[in-house]
Structures are given as C-alpha cells and as structure tokens.
Amino acid sequence: MAKKIGPQFIVHPKFVLKETEASTKPLSSGDKEKDRANVQRLSGLIGVQQQMLYAGHKHKVLVVLQGMDTSGKDGTVNDVFAAVNPQGIRISNFKGPTAIELAHDYLWRVHAQVPVAGEIAVFNRSHYEDVLITRVHDWIDDKECQRRYxxxxxxxxxxxETGTVVLKFFLHISKAEQKSRLQSRIDDPNKHWKFDPQDLAERKFWDAYQTRYQEVLRATSTLHAPWYVVPADSKTHRNLVVANVVLETLQKLKLKFPDPKPELKNLKFD
Amino acid sequence: MAKKIGPQFIVHPKFVLKETEASTKPLSSGDKEKDRANVQRLSGLIGVQQQMLYAGHKHKVLVVLQGMDTSGKDGTVNDVFAAVNPQGIRISNFKGPTAIELAHDYLWRVHAQVPVAGEIAVFNRSHYEDVLITRVHDWIDDKECQRRYxxxxxxxxxxxETGTVVLKFFLHISKAEQKSRLQSRIDDPNKHWKFDPQDLAERKFWDAYQTRYQEVLRATSTLHAPWYVVPADSKTHRNLVVANVVLETLQKLKLKFPDPKPELKNLKFD
Known part of the structure; x- marks a missing residue:
C-alpha cells in the first residue's frame, strides 16, 4: 500500500482550526469527475472490507461524524458507505435528547448504540454535542466541560480496549459555504424539509462554535480515538478524505475471510 | 441522626477478606425477633426516602449486589426493599451473557440498565462477574483484569459525576454456610428450582473465588463507589447491614418533597 493519507488530517494537541482550510483540497486530482470516480472506487473497496469484517465477527468499527449544520454529515454517510451491505452498517442519529435520555447520563444513549462485532456503526452527531451546543449556550460550565472531556x-x-476501532471526523466548512447551503435549502422546495429556522439562530453563534470545536478536538483527539479534520467545502473532497481514512483503517486491521474448511470440498448432500 | 453505621463495613486498600467474619453480627441486638422488627422498620424508612427520591427526580441510586452462590442476593432484594413502591425501583439480573451481549463490550449491558433520575436500580450480579468468574477460570489474564478494574x-x-449514587455490597458467607444452604435446596422440593448443579462445580473453586473477591474489592472500592462487606451467614444480620447503609446513604442526600405550591391552596375546579 502507498503512503498513508490519513495522518495529515489528524488533530494534535496544538491544533488550530483555520476557516481558510475548509476550502482546501489536498487530495483532489484537480479533475472533479476523476475525484468522484475515485470516491466510488474507494466506496467499493470499503464494501469489500466490510464483508470480511462481517464474516470475521471480531472487530467493531465506530465512525463519529460531527460538523456545523449543512457540513454534510448525511451526504458523507450516503456517499462513502454507498457500497456497504446495509446489514453490516448501522447509522444512529443523535438529535436533541428525549426525556428518557435526559434522565440518564449523557453517554447512556450513545453507549447503547455502539457497534457489535462485525459491524460498522456511524454516529451522525454524538456525545460530542454534550460538550458543544451545551457549552456554547452555557448550559454547562467550563469545569463540567473539562470533566466530560x-x-x-x-x-x-x-x-x-474492548475491540472497537473509533474514527472521528470533523467536517470542516466555512461560514460562507454554510450560507450558500442554507440558501439553497430555502430556494429549492424539495429541500425545505431539511431547513430548520433554528439553524439560522445557531449560525449567529458561529464563532463560539469554532472556538469550542477547536478546544474539543484538541482535548479529545487521542491515539486510540483520533479526530480527523476534513476540509469539506467541497463535497467530493470531503468524501475523498473520509473514504480514504476509513479504507486505510479497515486495511490496517488485515481483515480476511475466515479460513476455508477443506472438509466442505467433498461434502455430499441431497 | 446517630453515629454512622456504614463506614465500618467499607473496604479499604489493604482490606483482608476473612472467612471467620462471615458469621459475625456487629449490628445484632442479640435478639433475633428484635433484629427482624428493626429490618422492617428500616425498610419502611427506605420506602419513605424513595418516595421523595421519586418526587424530586434528581438523584439516581445504584445498588450492586455480589456474593457467592446462595449468599442471599435475592433475599436481600426482597427484605430490604420490601416497602419500596415497585414503580421507583428496578431490579436487573445479570446472568451469563447472551450472544448479543457478548458481541458488545462487557459494560454495555450494565450501562443500559443504570437508574434514571428518581429511581433506585439494583444489580443482582453485575459487571463484577467480568472480573470474577472470568478470572477464576482464566478466560481473561491478569493484564486484562487490571485493565477492567x-x-x-x-x-x-x-x-x-453524572448524579448517580453507587453502593456496592459483597454478601460475605462462609463455605460451611453455603453447604448448608445448598443442602436445603436439595432437601426441600420447593427449592429445587433454585438448585443448579453448576453451583456444585463452582463451589470447587471456593478458595480461588475468595482470593479474587479480595483483589476485586480492594481494586474497585473508591470514594465515589465504595464496597461494603456484609457479614451474611445470618440473613437477618445481612439485612440489617444493607438496610442501614442504604438508609444512611439516602438520608445523606437530604431528600425532601418538592416545595409546596401556595397557588394550589385556593384552586377551584369543577
């Protein structure tokens, strides 16, 4: 395998979140059609890896997707995991907590949804909301926030330690890109269902969110569960990064189909 | 309130598990009937505390019961929580894990059952089996065991930290007392349903279990989740200790009914 692509996107302790980097495309070939074909190819390879993951029933894979509104969490799921057998992947959406969820610790609902052996679980938003929106709006103080980290x-x-590979992606878009995506949700009647006026209210806290994200990414990017910051103003480039990192990670597990059973070769049955 | 009863039973880092202490009765008045009446009284007071816990919907209480076979986990639930409204208490039995449980980390099934605000949850066996039976039979090695601690x-x-009071009780019986209890399960046809031949197989590992229990109790008795070792050869004494500790712990929360609403005093309705 060629040089690893993932490490350049990993957050280190002194990482600085720069708005200008949202529109960079370090993985792009310069040709959008070629890049798209590449995403499709990678998605197919992820699908094959997943079959072996499922057959082996040993490893578990957790993919966490975070990002500002319109950053492309839904699109990433759709594009990167397009070729994966739905039987081996499970997507969990963590919206505002329900009454029963609020009556528990904030990790309760996410722990319930972690992957089983042989499965890829994707968290569309996650427990990270409990140190982001909660802190931006001062529902928790800094002390509590540090404790949650x-x-x-x-x-x-x-x-x-119990066999789960944890991959976390921050889909990084610029404020201008968010504006354009929100506008298109307003302009296109078929996208109205995706438009939530609350998104405009949250947009007012853009800077606070960026500050918080930088802190969260620094505090919780670990060797066993690294954060990848994905330049995501370009959807194709976003897919390229996520697909490459997911594929590299699966390949590192050296998955293979369980050993063939020689006794099956001459097995006779009616 | 009088001098605290609980602290004398708390496990400290150099704690030694002594078989001879299983039959001691430091809390007994010497009169069994009087002790039984005392358990009933304590159970009633726990019931009142639980009402306030439920009304306030703020605190959560988790009671973990561990002990050798026949140590009286079921009996403790029945006697100590006799006066608690079943709506505010939930008992979870953790037997051998199911296939879906085994496909997750070992904390998954216990986290799913932790108490909600206003509730007492009792674990009849728990995640501690994952460092006891598993280690006694060498299904995990010492390194993995330390990691699990x-x-x-x-x-x-x-x-x-998220609002749950955790109380852990080791119901401590002697090997002789277990023999007598197993024998009575064999002799009494109405107790046959409680008899599992596997218990005899596990009894052969008595010493190994005692060694493991001492290590586990030392390694996981913490300020925020202490272990209480309960002399439990006498069922009444066992109940006295557990009831006292549970009651003291609830009283320490200074529970009260939510403030009365003055506007309700003159409320008229048809």
Missing part, C-alpha cells in the same frame, strides 16, 4: 476519553478508551 | 472505576466515576 475526561469521561469521553475514558469511554472511548474502554471501547478501543 | 480501571475501566470499571472510570465507568462508576462517570456515573457518580
């Missing part, structure tokens, strides 16, 4: 790191380490 | 401590600390 530790709890989250402990939790993810336990997942890793 | 840390994971368990992290998990219980998170529960405590």
């Amino acid at each position: 530790r709890q989250i790191n402990d939790f993810e380490r336990m997942l890793w | 840390r994971q368990i401590n992290d998990f219980e600390r998170m529960l405590w």
Whole structure:
C-alpha cells in the first residue's frame, strides 16, 4: 500500500482550526469527475472490507461524524458507505435528547448504540454535542466541560480496549459555504424539509462554535480515538478524505475471510 | 441522626477478606425477633426516602449486589426493599451473557440498565462477574483484569459525576454456610428450582473465588463507589447491614418533597 493519507488530517494537541482550510483540497486530482470516480472506487473497496469484517465477527468499527449544520454529515454517510451491505452498517442519529435520555447520563444513549462485532456503526452527531451546543449556550460550565472531556476519553478508551476501532471526523466548512447551503435549502422546495429556522439562530453563534470545536478536538483527539479534520467545502473532497481514512483503517486491521474448511470440498448432500 | 453505621463495613486498600467474619453480627441486638422488627422498620424508612427520591427526580441510586452462590442476593432484594413502591425501583439480573451481549463490550449491558433520575436500580450480579468468574477460570489474564478494574472505576466515576449514587455490597458467607444452604435446596422440593448443579462445580473453586473477591474489592472500592462487606451467614444480620447503609446513604442526600405550591391552596375546579 502507498503512503498513508490519513495522518495529515489528524488533530494534535496544538491544533488550530483555520476557516481558510475548509476550502482546501489536498487530495483532489484537480479533475472533479476523476475525484468522484475515485470516491466510488474507494466506496467499493470499503464494501469489500466490510464483508470480511462481517464474516470475521471480531472487530467493531465506530465512525463519529460531527460538523456545523449543512457540513454534510448525511451526504458523507450516503456517499462513502454507498457500497456497504446495509446489514453490516448501522447509522444512529443523535438529535436533541428525549426525556428518557435526559434522565440518564449523557453517554447512556450513545453507549447503547455502539457497534457489535462485525459491524460498522456511524454516529451522525454524538456525545460530542454534550460538550458543544451545551457549552456554547452555557448550559454547562467550563469545569463540567473539562470533566466530560475526561469521561469521553475514558469511554472511548474502554471501547478501543474492548475491540472497537473509533474514527472521528470533523467536517470542516466555512461560514460562507454554510450560507450558500442554507440558501439553497430555502430556494429549492424539495429541500425545505431539511431547513430548520433554528439553524439560522445557531449560525449567529458561529464563532463560539469554532472556538469550542477547536478546544474539543484538541482535548479529545487521542491515539486510540483520533479526530480527523476534513476540509469539506467541497463535497467530493470531503468524501475523498473520509473514504480514504476509513479504507486505510479497515486495511490496517488485515481483515480476511475466515479460513476455508477443506472438509466442505467433498461434502455430499441431497 | 446517630453515629454512622456504614463506614465500618467499607473496604479499604489493604482490606483482608476473612472467612471467620462471615458469621459475625456487629449490628445484632442479640435478639433475633428484635433484629427482624428493626429490618422492617428500616425498610419502611427506605420506602419513605424513595418516595421523595421519586418526587424530586434528581438523584439516581445504584445498588450492586455480589456474593457467592446462595449468599442471599435475592433475599436481600426482597427484605430490604420490601416497602419500596415497585414503580421507583428496578431490579436487573445479570446472568451469563447472551450472544448479543457478548458481541458488545462487557459494560454495555450494565450501562443500559443504570437508574434514571428518581429511581433506585439494583444489580443482582453485575459487571463484577467480568472480573470474577472470568478470572477464576482464566478466560481473561491478569493484564486484562487490571485493565477492567480501571475501566470499571472510570465507568462508576462517570456515573457518580453524572448524579448517580453507587453502593456496592459483597454478601460475605462462609463455605460451611453455603453447604448448608445448598443442602436445603436439595432437601426441600420447593427449592429445587433454585438448585443448579453448576453451583456444585463452582463451589470447587471456593478458595480461588475468595482470593479474587479480595483483589476485586480492594481494586474497585473508591470514594465515589465504595464496597461494603456484609457479614451474611445470618440473613437477618445481612439485612440489617444493607438496610442501614442504604438508609444512611439516602438520608445523606437530604431528600425532601418538592416545595409546596401556595397557588394550589385556593384552586377551584369543577
């Protein structure tokens, strides 16, 4: 396999979140059609890896997707995992917590949805909302937030130690790109269902979110559960990064189909 | 309130598990009938505390019961929580894990059953089986066991930090007392349903279990989730200890009914 693509996107402790990087395309060939074909090819390879993951029933894979509204979490699921057998993948959407969820610790609902052996689980939003929107709006103070970073790191380490590969992607878009995407949701009647006036209210807190994201990414990017920052103003480039990292990670597991059974060769039956 | 009864039973880091202590009765008045009446009285007071816990919907209480076969886990639930409204208490039995449970990390099934706000949850056996039976039979090695101690401590600390009071009881019986209880399950046809031949097989590992229990109790008795060792050869004494500790713990929460609403005083309705 060629040089690893993923590491350049991993968050380190002194990482700075720069708005200008949202529109960069380090993985692009310069030709959009070629890039799209590449995403399709990678998606197909992920599908093959997933078949072996499912057959082996040993490893578990958790993919966490975070990002500002319109950053493309839904699109990433659709494009990167297009070729995966739906039987081996499970997507969990974490919206505002329900009454029963609020009556538990904030990790309760996410722990319930972690992958089983042989499965890829994707979190569309996650427990990271509990240190983002909650902190931006001062529903929790800094002390509680720091405490949650530790709890989250402990939790993810336990997942890793019990056989789960944890991959976290921050889909990084610029404020201008969000504006254009929100506008298109307003202009296109078929996208009205995706438009939530609340998104405009949250957009007012753009800067606060960026500050918080930088802190969260720094505090919770660990060896066993790294954060990847994905330049995502271009949807194709976003897919390229996520697909490459997912594929590289699966390949690192050296998955293979369980050993053939020689005794099956001459098995006779009616 | 008088001097605290609980602290004398708490496990400290150099704690030694002594078989001879299983039959001690430090809380007994010497009069069995009087002790039984006392358990009933304590159970009633726990019931009142639980009403306030339920009305306030703020705190959560988790009671973990561990002990050798026949140590009286079922009996403790029945006697100590006799006066609690079933709506505010939930008992979870953790037997051998199912296929779907085994496909997850070992904390998955216990996290799913932690108490909600206003509730007492009782674990009849628990995640501690994953460092006991598993280690006694060498299904996991020492390194993995030490790792699980840390994971368990992290998990219980998170529960405590998110508003759950965690109380853990080791119901301590002697080998002779277990023999007598197993024999009575064999002799009494109405108790046959409780007899499992597997219990005799596990009894052969008595010493190994005692060694493991001592290590587990030492490694996981923390300020936020202490272990209480309960002399339990006497069922009444066992109940006295558990009831006292549960009641003291609830009283320490200073529970009260939510403030009365003055506007209700003159409320008229048809």
